Amino acid sequence: MNGFALLLARDLRLALRRPGDAGVAVAFFVVAACLFPFGVGAEPQLLARIAPGVLWAVALLASLLPLERLFLAEAEDGALDRLALSPHGLMSLVLAKACAQGLIVGLPLLIASPLVALLLNMDARGYGALLAALVLGMPTLLLIGTVAAALSTGARRGGMLLALLALPLDLPVLIFGAGAVQAALVGDPVAAYLQVLAGLLLGALVLTPIAGAAALKLALE
Amino acid sequence: MQFLANPARFLRIANALLPWLSLITLGLFAAGLYYAFFASPPDYQQGDSVRIMYIHVPAAWMALMTYAALAVFALLLLVWKHPLAEVLAKSAAPIGAGFTLIALATGSLWGKPTWGTWWAWGDARLTSVLVLFFFYLGHMALTHAFDDATRGARAAAVLALVGVVNLPVVKFSVDWWSTLHQPASISRIGGSAIDPSMLTPLLLMAGAFLGYFLCLLILRARAELARRKLRSLQLLAAERD
Numbered sequence: 032m033n034g035f036a037l038l039l040a041r042d043l044r045l046a047l048r049r050p051g052d053a054g055v056a057v058a059f060f061v062v063a064a065c066l067f068p069f070g071v072g073a074e075p076q077l078l079a080r081i082a083p084g085v086l087w088a089v090a091l092l093a094s095l096l097p098l099e100r101l102f103l104a105e106a107e108d109g110a111l112d113r114l115a116l117s118p119h120g121l122m123s124l125v126l127a128k129a130c131a132q133g134l135i136v137g138l139p140l141l142i143a144s145p146l147v148a149l150l151l152n153m154d155a156r157g158y159g160a161l162l163a164a165l166v167l168g169m170p171t172l173l174l175i176g177t178v179a180a181a182l183s184t185g186a187r188r189g190g191m192l193l194a195l196l197a198l199p200l201d202l203p204v205l206i207f208g209a210g211a212v213q214a215a216l217v218g219d220p221v222a223a224y225l226q227v228l229a230g231l232l233l234g235a236l237v238l239t240p241i242a243g244a245a246a247l248k249l250a251l252e
Numbered sequence: 253m254q255f256l257a258n259p260a261r262f263l264r265i266a267n268a269l270l271p272w273l274s275l276i277t278l279g280l281f282a283a284g285l286y287y288a289f290f291a292s293p294p295d296y297q298q299g300d301s302v303r304i305m306y307i308h309v310p311a312a313w314m315a316l317m318t319y320a321a322l323a324v325f326a327l328l329l330l331v332w333k334h335p336l337a338e339v340l341a342k343s344a345a346p347i348g349a350g351f352t353l354i355a356l357a358t359g360s361l362w363g364k365p366t367w368g369t370w371w372a373w374g375d376a377r378l379t380s381v382l383v384l385f386f387f388y389l390g391h392m393a394l395t396h397a398f399d400d401a402t403r404g405a406r407a408a409a410v411l412a413l414v415g416v417v418n419l420p421v422v423k424f425s426v427d428w429w430s431t432l433h434q435p436a437s438i439s440r441i442g443g444s445a446i447d448p449s450m451l452t453p454l455l456l457m458a459g460a461f462l463g464y465f466l467c468l469l470i471l472r473a474r475a476e477l478a479r480r481k482l483r484s485l486q487l488l489a490a491e492r493d
Binding site for chain 2 (some may be wrong): 066133182183185186187188189192195198199200202236238242246249250252
């Protein structure tokens with residue numbers, strides 16, 4: 032078994048022993064989305080109009096929440112030093128961490144998203160595009176978030192710093208993700224938005240392991 | 253490059269340059285402001301509000317240039333571990349954030365009379381420059397987030413290099429999405445599309461902004477070097493007690 036699979040299996044096993052963590056992110060997703068009907072008013076048309084943007088913005092924030100402690104335990108107990116010395120390298124660690132987050136947090140968010148769309152009174156035509164866009168966009172968000180988590184490991188107020196670092200980079204995903212849902216709602220073709228999201232994902236898959244590994248190397252010094 | 257690694261040598265050169273740079277900058281500001289406010293014609297459509305351009309455009313250029321410089325410092329720091337790059341990056345980031353803020357604020361003031369709005373989310377140039385401002389904020393926050401200054405500087409350097417993806421977006425946003433901002437009108441194929449009577453004050457002000465940036469960078473780097481020296485002296489004194 033190669034290093035990536037070993038690291039991924041390790042993270043999944045750890046997550047299975049503390050199943051509450053993923054639940055918190057999903058609960059945040061649902062509760063934060065429910066703030067909007069209270070804030071902007073209960074008018075169904077208005078909610079349906081803002082639903083794609085609200086869904087994406089809240090999903091983005093929910094995906095950042097569990098990342099704060101992503102490398103902290105390893106950095107504190109010295110496991111990170113051992114992982115850096117291992118033949119698998121830090122890049123596969125970054126990819127494995129992001130991939131594990133996708134399964135632990137991304138997948139539950141994906142499953143919860145139609146429920147939130149229903150709460151926001153979104154039209155049924157948008158559901159397919161929403162799920163497809165989340166499948167392509169959420170991994171990009173998590174990859175970017177992993178780099179931000181690596182950069183802010185050991186920082187004071189790491190959580191807030193992580194959000195400040197990741198949010199500007201997340202904007203393109205938000206624009207095209209919400210754009211895909213919006214296009215589906217008004218009956219426009221969605222393919223172009225999904226292709227851009229797929230392109231962003233491929234770019235992130237190449238670039239974020241490099242940046243994440245460089246950031247982790249700094250955390251070790 | 254290695255020549256400047258010694259802070260004392262850098263300070264000697266910087267201190268020798270600073271008076272001349274300040275004089276040139278003051279001269280350029282005086283000439284540029286005179287041309288901008290008195291010796292250039294009002295626009296036939298925009299009237300006198302076109303004079304905002306002489307602040308807005310140089311500030312926007314410097315916002316981009318400072319970020320490019322920040323990325324170069326980041327590369328020097330991460331690849332060659334150049335000791336001065338750490339000081340220069342820490343000194344340059346707040347200046348760049350200031351230029352970006354000036355560009356955003358003057359753009360907003362200019363947008364109200366000409367476009368009829370303070371801010372337009374649909375304009376890609378506005379939003380990408382706002383993102384540039386966020387990158388500066390992130391860089392400054394990360395620099396100060398660690399107890400170990402070097403660790404903060406290196407982490408911020410990684411962020412600066414990651415943020416380089418935004419630079420072409422800012423530069424080409426007017427060509428990719430044609431919205432409120434006009435496409436590039438000075439450095440383009442077929443020569444400048446702007447009249448010499450307006451280009452002169454614009455270039456004078458751009459030179460003045462560049463000089464101002466260099467003066468501030470030297471002053472801030474000097475203060476940062478003095479702060480570091482003070483800190484290491486305090487540590488030494490504390491050890492001796």
